[in-house]
Amino acid sequence: MAIKLHGQPWSNNTVRAMAVLNEKGLDYELCPVDLRAGGHKKPEFLALNAFGQIPVFQDGDGSVFESRAITRYVATRYKETGTDLLSASSAALETWLQVEGSQFNPPMFRIIFELGIKPLIGMSTNMSVVENESDKIGTVLDVYEAHLAKNKYLAGDEFTLADLNHMPEIYILSKSAKFDLIDSRPHLKAWWEDISARPAWEKTAVSLPF
Amino acid sequence: MASVTVYGTPLSPAVSRVLACLFEKDVDFKLAPVDMAKGQHKSPDFLKLQPFGQVPAFQDELTTVFESRAICKYICNKYPEKGNQTLMGGRDGGLLAQTSVDQWLEAEGQSFNPPSSALVFQLAFAPMFGFKQDPAAIEQNEAKLANVLDVYDRRLGESKFLAGDDFTLADLAHLPNGHILVSKNEDLFMSRKNVGRWWVEISARPAWKKVVEMQNAPLG
Numbered sequence: 421m422a423i424k425l426h427g428q429p430w431s432n433n434t435v436r437a438m439a440v441l442n443e444k445g446l447d448y449e450l451c452p453v454d455l456r457a458g459g460h461k462k463p464e465f466l467a468l469n470a471f472g473q474i475p476v477f478q479d480g481d482g483s484v485f486e487s488r489a490i491t492r493y494v495a496t497r498y499k500e501t502g503t504d505l506l507s508a509s510s511a512a513l514e515t516w517l518q519v520e521g522s523q524f525n526p527p528m529f530r531i532i533f534e535l536g537i538k539p540l541i542g543m544s545t546n547m548s549v550v551e552n553e554s555d556k557i558g559t560v561l562d563v564y565e566a567h568l569a570k571n572k573y574l575a576g577d578e579f580t581l582a583d584l585n586h587m588p589e590i591y592i593l594s595k596s597a598k599f600d601l602i603d604s605r606p607h608l609k610a611w612w613e614d615i616s617a618r619p620a621w622e623k624t625a626v627s628l629p630f
Numbered sequence: 631m632a633s634v635t636v637y638g639t640p641l642s643p644a645v646s647r648v649l650a651c652l653f654e655k656d657v658d659f660k661l662a663p664v665d666m667a668k669g670q671h672k673s674p675d676f677l678k679l680q681p682f683g684q685v686p687a688f689q690d691e692l693t694t695v696f697e698s699r700a701i702c703k704y705i706c707n708k709y710p711e712k713g714n715q716t717l718m719g720g721r722d723g724g725l726l727a728q729t730s731v732d733q734w735l736e737a738e739g740q741s742f743n744p745p746s747s748a749l750v751f752q753l754a755f756a757p758m759f760g761f762k763q764d765p766a767a768i769e770q771n772e773a774k775l776a777n778v779l780d781v782y783d784r785r786l787g788e789s790k791f792l793a794g795d796d797f798t799l800a801d802l803a804h805l806p807n808g809h810i811l812v813s814k815n816e817d818l819f820m821s822r823k824n825v826g827r828w829w830v831e832i833s834a835r836p837a838w839k840k841v842v843e844m845q846n847a848p849l850g
Contacts (some may be wrong), residue, residue: 486736
């Protein structure tokens, strides 16, 4: 069975899965889930993800939900194909994978949801959420800046899944008025320019509505 | 002589998550206190271990790791032969089993953790540290958590543990907040038949009981 990815290209979590599939040079079918029509609450979808959330990944071996479990699965299952995204010490890789999910994503998602996603799905932006979260995320980004001053990539010398998992949200931010959060920090900026210039990322980006 | 040091207090949910994993894996460790009241977690020495200034920090000889779930995965990767052999993927141990653990560990981190941590703060830490409770926050987070626990209840009706037939990191990750929440409002978990069954089982594990003993130990 071919790879199917159930989701939407305006969803940062879906984009995370698209990014890893493109890094691996894997063909897949993007199966749109019509959230407005309640597609995520239908029994067939809930059978794949009882939380009723996108994305869901399916291949011949099974199905996976939670975008970071999906990217981990693809990186591991297809380790020998394309770039090895797990080429770092366990300590560094596990740490920065988790930092993305726990420290970076919560405030960053709130910003890009308001600025980048809501306009695409017919909702209005709440600027006070954007301002609050932009203030709070500064201390987190300062840690990244100091870390990237000493490390080429988050987990060491090579591009890994830890870097990739950050890309959807930063990309959406780059299309907004708040990109100075990254742009004003020289090492973060250089890191973003490097990783977003990867051909696989460019392939992902051109297919997105942002 | 333990090569592992955990920095922080067992009363911190994130620290206790790591301690539970170390006890499950039978890995010896030293617990180094961090005096947060005196701001030790923001000291230059501590920031070298954990640049966000949070507990736990973790050191295994010269290797540092932070983020409690990352530390748990590191421990399982580094000590595959010790203690509990199925924390990262059950008896099968193959990629699909591992992926199921990852999936439910992500569900814990992304869906269970935010509302449960907010409730832990409101119900346990706010009164402890003299902050005013916020009834609206309690209500909103209880509602969010109820939705998550409904999904868990269906899952645990089909599966003994979250990721499959064996207790894994995915279940373990819930112990710290679960323990505090059940002590404040047992109904949340126990009113759901399968969640209740699962909770009784995972909280009775000897490794978790050792963590609770550490939490209850008198100071000094």
